[in-house]
Amino acid sequence: MTEKQVADFLERFIPLAATPYLAGYMVRQPLSLKVSRSRRTKYGDYRAPYGNNGHRISVNADLNPFAFLLTLVHELAHYSVFIKYENRVKPHGDEWKKEFRILMQPLLNLDVFPQEILQQLKIYMTNPKASTCSDPRLLTVLNKYNKTPATYLSDIEYGKPFAFRGRVYKRMAKRRTRYECLQLPENRAVLISGIAEVQKIEM
DSSP: OOHHHHHHHHTTTSOGGGHHHHHHHHTTSSEEEEEEOOOSSOSEEEEOOBTTBOEEEEEETTSOHHHHHHHHHHHHHHHHHHHHHTTSSOTTSHHHHHHHHHHHGGGOSTTTSOHHHHHHHHHHTTSOOSOGGGOHHHHHHHHTTSSSOOOBGGGSOTTOEEEETTEEEEEEEEETTEEEEEEETTTEEEEEETTOBOEEOOO
16 A cells, blocks of 8 residues: 555544654554454454464554544554564563654644643653553543543442443442442442443433
8 A cells, every 4th residue: 555545544543633644654564454343352452473464453443533543553562562572572561662652752742632632641651551541531531532422430320220341230339449339130249440431221
């Protein structure tokens, strides 16, 4: 694909201002990008060459443009680390953090991200984690731009039921950043993060 073809494809998923930089980078790399259906356990992944397959990156199609961009660069950093170190370093160790920061640096501006995301993103980038879900403030501002507004466990009233990962629970008392919840119908107590995305159940 040409750089323009890559840019035209990326424009469907990421902020317009980010496409020249990402297209210019990706067209020079021997990797493929797949836009995947929604996955509960991950936003994206990187797979190293295996058999007849080359370097592959996938990102969930249902992410908003800012989350898609952040996830794509996250996975590109994995690709860059593999090129330099293969499997000799930790997946989200210092080498990955360095590559992630380098790749993100040209994107940390108001042409690409709204002020509220940029503010939290700059804090997050000082010590990026394996997942944006590990940073509740960044995740909260990113989710404001979802096509369908997210409902968090913290939005559910005490004693009310909700669905989470295919199971039904009742929200109980708050324990610091987590909530005690009863898994129904067994009434088994579990702790769930307040920023977990859930579905309200109207009764």
